[in-house]
Amino acid sequence: MQIDWIHSTPWTSLAGGLLIGAGIALFILLVGRVAGIxxxxxxxxxxxxxxxxxxxxxxxxxxxxxxxxxCSQRCPRPGSTPACRC
Known part of the structure; x- marks a missing residue:
């Protein structure tokens, strides 16, 4: 297995996982329930x-x-894909 380091986002992924974990921990502490959809x-x-x-x-x-x-992301230039939907 080879990792594509140019397109890899380990720090962004780690930050996202920490945010999700913190949100779930706060939900359990404040509401007293597990955040299951x-x-x-x-x-x-x-x-x-x-x-x-x-x-x-x-x-x-x-x-x-x-x-x-x-919608907060920059739209691509005309002629490129995918088209901006916002």
Missing amino acids: SGIVGGLLRPRPGETGWRIAFLAGLLGAPLVWG
């Missing part, structure tokens, strides 16, 4: 009082973060 969506199907807001916010962040990231 099936449990969060399942809780919306049979909501308990006071739990709907954070579940919707979690899902909005889960779906919205990639959209915000994609």
Whole structure:
């Protein structure tokens, strides 16, 4: 196996993993639950009082973060692919 060091992003990947881990740790500490997507969506199907807001916010962040990231990136030059969708 050979690593493509020119296109490798080990530090960015490490930073992303640390952010995800910190977010999950804070979620467990603050909410007292494991951040599993099936449990969060399942809780919306049979909501308990006071739990709907954070579940919707979690899902909005889960779906919205990639959209915000994609729209914040510079669009490629005309004629190159992929086309800018924002």
